[in-house]
Amino acid sequence: xxxxxxxxxxxxxxxxxxxxxxxxxxxxxxxxxxxxxxxxxxxxxxxxxxxxxxxxxxxxxxxxxxxxxxxxxxxxxxxxxxxxxxxxxxxxxxxxxxxxxxxxxxxxxxxxxxxxxxxxxxxxxxxxxxxxxxxxxxxxxxxxxxxxxxxxxxxxxxxxxxxxxxxxxxxxxxxxxxxxxxxxxxxxxxxxxxxxxxxxxxxxxxxxxxxxxxxxxxxxxxxxxxxxxxxxxxxxxxxxxxxxxxxxxxxxxxxxxxxxxxxxxxxxxxxxxxxxxxxxxxxxxxxxxxxxxxxxxxxxxxxxxxxxxxxxxxxxxxxxxxxxxxxxxxxxxxxx
Amino acid sequence: xxxxxxxxxxxxxxxxxxxxxxxxxxxxxxxxxxxxxxxxxxxxxxxxxxxxxxxxxxxxxxxxxxxxxxxxxxxxxxxxxxxxxxxxxxxxxxxxxxxxxxxxxxxxxxxxxxxxxxxxxxxxxxxxxxxxxxxxxxxxxxxxxxxxxxxxxxxxxxxxxxxxxxxxxxxxxxxxxxxxxxxxxxxxxxxxxxxxxxxxxxxxxxxxxxxxxxxxxxxxxxxxxxxxxxxxxxxxxxxxxxxxxxxxxxxxxxxxxxxxxxxxxxxxxxxxxxxxxxxxxxxxxxxxxxxxxxxxxxxxxxxxxxxxxxxxxxxxxxxxxxxxxxxxxxxxxxxxxxxxxxxxxxxxxxxxxxxxxxxxxxxxxxxxxxxxxxxxxxxxxxxxxxxxxxxxxxxxxxxxxxxxxxxxxxxxxxxxxxxxxxxxxxxxxxxxxxxxxxxxxxxxxxxxxxxxxxxxxxxxxxxxxxxxxxxxxxxxxxxxxxxxxxxxxxxxxxxxxxxxxxxxxxxxxxxxxx
Numbered sequence: 001x002x003x004x005x006x007x008x009x010x011x012x013x014x015x016x017x018x019x020x021x022x023x024x025x026x027x028x029x030x031x032x033x034x035x036x037x038x039x040x041x042x043x044x045x046x047x048x049x050x051x052x053x054x055x056x057x058x059x060x061x062x063x064x065x066x067x068x069x070x071x072x073x074x075x076x077x078x079x080x081x082x083x084x085x086x087x088x089x090x091x092x093x094x095x096x097x098x099x100x101x102x103x104x105x106x107x108x109x110x111x112x113x114x115x116x117x118x119x120x121x122x123x124x125x126x127x128x129x130x131x132x133x134x135x136x137x138x139x140x141x142x143x144x145x146x147x148x149x150x151x152x153x154x155x156x157x158x159x160x161x162x163x164x165x166x167x168x169x170x171x172x173x174x175x176x177x178x179x180x181x182x183x184x185x186x187x188x189x190x191x192x193x194x195x196x197x198x199x200x201x202x203x204x205x206x207x208x209x210x211x212x213x214x215x216x217x218x219x220x221x222x223x224x225x226x227x228x229x230x231x232x233x234x235x236x237x238x239x240x241x242x243x244x245x246x247x248x249x250x251x252x253x254x255x256x257x258x259x260x261x262x263x264x265x266x267x268x269x270x271x272x273x274x275x276x277x278x279x280x281x282x283x284x285x286x287x288x289x290x291x292x293x294x295x296x297x298x299x300x301x302x303x304x305x306x307x308x309x310x311x312x313x314x315x316x317x318x319x320x321x322x323x324x325x326x327x328x329x330x331x332x333x334x335x336x
Numbered sequence: 337x338x339x340x341x342x343x344x345x346x347x348x349x350x351x352x353x354x355x356x357x358x359x360x361x362x363x364x365x366x367x368x369x370x371x372x373x374x375x376x377x378x379x380x381x382x383x384x385x386x387x388x389x390x391x392x393x394x395x396x397x398x399x400x401x402x403x404x405x406x407x408x409x410x411x412x413x414x415x416x417x418x419x420x421x422x423x424x425x426x427x428x429x430x431x432x433x434x435x436x437x438x439x440x441x442x443x444x445x446x447x448x449x450x451x452x453x454x455x456x457x458x459x460x461x462x463x464x465x466x467x468x469x470x471x472x473x474x475x476x477x478x479x480x481x482x483x484x485x486x487x488x489x490x491x492x493x494x495x496x497x498x499x500x501x502x503x504x505x506x507x508x509x510x511x512x513x514x515x516x517x518x519x520x521x522x523x524x525x526x527x528x529x530x531x532x533x534x535x536x537x538x539x540x541x542x543x544x545x546x547x548x549x550x551x552x553x554x555x556x557x558x559x560x561x562x563x564x565x566x567x568x569x570x571x572x573x574x575x576x577x578x579x580x581x582x583x584x585x586x587x588x589x590x591x592x593x594x595x596x597x598x599x600x601x602x603x604x605x606x607x608x609x610x611x612x613x614x615x616x617x618x619x620x621x622x623x624x625x626x627x628x629x630x631x632x633x634x635x636x637x638x639x640x641x642x643x644x645x646x647x648x649x650x651x652x653x654x655x656x657x658x659x660x661x662x663x664x665x666x667x668x669x670x671x672x673x674x675x676x677x678x679x680x681x682x683x684x685x686x687x688x689x690x691x692x693x694x695x696x697x698x699x700x701x702x703x704x705x706x707x708x709x710x711x712x713x714x715x716x717x718x719x720x721x722x723x724x725x726x727x728x729x730x731x732x733x734x735x736x737x738x739x740x741x742x743x744x745x746x747x748x749x750x751x752x753x754x755x756x757x758x759x760x761x762x763x764x765x766x767x768x769x770x771x772x773x774x775x776x777x778x779x780x781x782x783x784x785x786x787x788x789x790x791x792x793x794x795x796x797x798x799x800x801x802x803x804x805x806x807x808x809x810x811x812x813x814x815x816x817x818x819x820x821x822x823x824x825x826x827x828x829x830x831x832x833x834x835x836x837x838x839x840x841x842x843x844x845x846x847x848x849x850x
Contacts, residue, residue, distance in 0.1 A: 063783075063810065155790045161583065162545060162576035169575030169616050170531050176612060177523050 042083045051076065052087065062092045082137060445480075449494040452477050454713060456501050461708030461757055467505060474502050492738065493723045496746040497716060500753035522743075529743035530570070532736050536726055538795050538803060539823060542815045543658055543690035544573040545795060546825035549788040551652050552580055554686040554827075560591045560649035564629075564682070566675050567656055567667075568596035571609040575616055582620040591623040595643055597675065598628050599636055636671035640681030653684045657691040657770065658823055659748050666755050669767050676774060679830040686782055687774075687828040692718070693814055693821040694768050711756035719749055721820035729799050771812060771826050778831035781811035789813065 044052070055073040059065035067084035452473055459470035477498045481491050534540050555561045561581070563574070574594060581589045594613065598606045610626035617624035629642045645651065655675060657667065679687045694714075706713075722745065726737050759766045767773050775781075784807060792813050796803040806814045812826035 151787070152790060152794075155787055156794055158580070159545070159791050159794050162548075162579060163541070165576045165579035166534070166541065166544070166572060169572060169612070170527075170534065172616060173570055173572075173612055174524075174527055174531065176608075177527050181524060 042079070044087060048076070052084075052091070056088070056091070062088065086137060086140070446488075446490040446494075449477065449480065449490065450716070452480070453494060453497050453501070453716065454709065456498075457709045457712040460501060460504055461712070463707075470501065471505060474498055474505070489723055489727050489737075490720075492741055493716075493720060496719075496741070496749045497712075497753070499746065500750040503750055504754065504757050525739075525743055527570070529739050533740045533744055534572075536730050536733070536736070536740065537722075538799060538815065539658070539722075540572065541795055542792060542805075542813075543656055543823060543825050545576065546784070546788055546792055546813055547654055547656070547688035547690060547827075548573065548577040548580065549785070549791060550686060550688050550782065550827040551577065551654070553785055553788075554652060554782070555590070555650040558590055558650035560593070560646065562593045562595065562646065562649045562651045564595045564597065564643055564651065564653045564684075566597050566654060566672075568594075568598070568606050568609050569656075571613045573654070573656065574613055578613075578617050578620055578622045578624065582622040589622055591625070592617070593625045593627070593646070593649065596626070596628050597631055597638065599631055600633055603628060603630075631671065636668060638671065638675040638678045640678040643682060645682065651682055651684045653679045653682070653687045655687065655689045655770075657689070659751065666751055672767070672770060673773070676770065676779075677777065680833055684830050687779070687830060688825070689770055689774070689828060690823065690825045691770050693816075693824045708756055708759075711759070712753060715749065715752045715756065717820065718822065719745065721817045721822060725802060725817040728802055771809075771824065774828050780829035780831065781809065782827040782829050783810045784813055784827065 051074050052070065055070045056062055056065045058073055059069050065088065067081045067088055070084050070088065071079055071081060456470050456473040456477065459466045459473060477494065481487060481495045481498065487495070551561075551563070563577075565573075571594075574592075578592060581592055584590075594610075596606045596610065606628050610628070614624055614626055627644065629644075631638055653675070655672070657672065659666070676687060676689075723741070726740065730737060755766075789805070789807060792805045792815070796805055796815075802818055804816055804818075806816065806821075808814050808824070809826070811828065812824055814821050815823045815825075
């Protein structure tokens with residue numbers, strides 16, 4: 001009964017056939033109290049709320065129940081999904097014991113709500129919201145959707161920082177291990193190990209500072225992005241915040257960038273950087289993206305103040321902590 | 337020969353027309369193989385003395401051997417070349433371009449390797465054990481595989497499993513082809529390989545970040561946080577936690593204390609880790625202190641009394657069972673159980689658990705029912721997914737992948753197979769899923785926040801695709817590659833102490849291994 005009713009393109013937000021417009025509160029025969037004029041709203045009476053709570057409990061609690069199932073269980077004429085959605089959300093929020101987690105939880109409720117009820121929430125929301133809902137609810141929905149996007153950006157920012165932290169720490173471990181090795185084994189063995197590490201560094205994909213390189217003249221600059229993925233997929237992650245927020249598609253570049261002068265394995269002398277992919281539609285304002293085009297002859301570099309590398313040279317991962325700080329400082333400043 | 341025909345039919349269901357990447361192809365082949373294998377009766381069912389003799393003869397003297405799982409017979413193929421159009425294993429090959437034909441040949445070889453491995457596992461740990469036969473099969477496998485570290489992706493994978501089985505045969509300490517004992521000389525190699533693994537896959541970050549986020553949320557307003565870590569390893573998990581604590585908006589960051597549980601012999605490396613963590617914390621300006629706590633010498637049991645607790649601190653327990661860098665010997669059931677139940681004694685705020693996810697569905701149940709062989713095949717499936725994932729993400733970095741495989745994954749495989757083998761032999765089972773155990777023990781579930789779930793999704797979004805995260809329970813995220821679930825991270829709340837007697841009884845009688 002209800003699904004049919006709610007699918008009718010409504011002229012009014014109330015899909016009940018028993019609804020009558022009136023200036024005051026009206027009690028429809030379903031028992032719903034509908035306030036009216038100028039915006040018809042459903043008033044949640046104690047009785048109705050009790051039925052709501054009963055239905056929710058039947059369904060296994062506010063986290064398990066969905067507006068659709070609640071609607072079915074309650075079996076109340078005139079009740080639409082949208083009434084239930086907003087009421088359920090308030091109900092969930094009201095049940096939260098940890099007020100200090102408010103930010104997370106309020107987002108969580110909004111997001112869960114949205115997730116539950118719409119497959120591709122943003123698009124459907126945008127299109128049908130204004131048709132189906134009346135003003136205030138549509139506005140509220142839009143706010144929630146925006147909040148969700150902002151939250152995703154937040155998460156992304158934190159993720160980036162956490163990945164960097166882990167990378168930095170790994171670097172410190174490697175440094176320490178190398179130092180220990182050099183001290184204990186003497187320079188020869190250390191040289192051997194270093195040789196191994198050097199090979200590995202050539203293969204180094206990325207670390208916290210993996211995109212920092214020294215060329216033969218020990219000039220410090222940031223490496224360009226050398227992709228080795230098939231053209232249809234260009235994901236890049238670097239420590240550089242300048243590249244956050246932009247999915248970079250490198251199309252058409254086929255030839256791998258060979259670093260070693262005598263490269264035994266062409267395949268493995270490539271540096272790969274992976275970037276954070278932002279979902280389409282996410283606001284990417286505030287992040288400056290500088291697309292870098294890989295070019296065998298001309299290495300475009302990500303940040304200013306860097307020199308061109310005119311000759312391929314062996315990659316080395318920069319381990320010096322001071323320079324790391326300096327570079328990071330540059331990155332942050334550039335990001336603004 | 338019916339099975340062979342089925343295999344042919346199964347292949348025809350593969351989608352060859354698209355320019356299938358190798359990993360897709362393998363995935364398809366694996367799936368089909370798994371299905372056909374599931375229907376197969378045990379190898380040994382048809383075996384008797386004569387059959388064994390024939391078998392041994394045919395393996396030893398054959399140039400090329402086919403293994404038919406349905407009858408348990410090895411046989412010489414009619415047509416020597418897999419590229420030929422008359423091969424029964426690949427009837428579809430005729431229709432294909434040259435590339436696909438070659439791939440079909442590879443795939444058929446892969447299937448053969450799998451069948452051989454299964455046969456060896458069956459001979460070693462199946463219903464009718466026959467170590468000699470196992471030995472012969474392993475010899476044959478090694479012939480097919482060539483030297484370690486070379487060959488195609490699937491050959492390398494099969495190589496590690498061959499090594500693992502060989503280790504079982506040889507008994508005691510598994511010796512690997514590369515002699516990968518964790519010693520000082522290899523440390524650089526291990527660490528570098530570990531870094532590569534971290535960069536090339538989300539396996540370590542997923543568990544660490546999910547657990548850390550749960551810890552952050554549970555201790556959002558606390559001034560003192562105390563983490564009791566079951567397996568400190570290199571301490572990588574805590575770097576990002578410290579970063580998050582240090583950059584919390586508002587007043588100064590809370591004090592973080594980490595207590596690392598150590599096993600005998602682990603004190604020195606834990607101390608080193610503590611120093612590194614302290615140095616990192618200092619670089620962030622994060623208040624930090626580190627201490628160790630010994631597990632009991634032989635049983636490796638956890639005693640809550642050994643942990644120093646400070647009043648007013650929020651205590652969390654972290655249990656990452658997913659093996660990390662080194663081929664460290666696995667944790668006994670009793671040890672893990674004592675740690676998890678110790679959370680009750682300590683009044684922990686939350687317990688974060690990261691463990692390998694067991695397979696699900698009919699296939700997995702069938703595998704379980706087959707004892708060691710089933711577990712062997714399950715591990716083969718698991719690691720083939722890991723192999724696939726690395727190859728799919730970084731197809732060009734064969735050398736880097738080979739290093740990770742050799743240094744990190746190979747030892748893990750040996751450990752897993754050894755573990756499965758010993759489990760077969762010993763009384764009282766093993767705990768497959770600690771999450772289930774905790775549910776049974778009355779641990780409460782702490783919901784995974786949307787932030788946490790979102791973080792996991794974004795983490796996976798850094799990779800090409802193929803990884804996915806599912807929320808299989810309110811408190812659990814599962815990382816998987818394509819259809820195979822690999823790793824889970826879950827968050828728990830210890831039950832109230834009134835249940836303590838129940839936990840004790842489980843701990844002592846059901847999980848006592850030594």
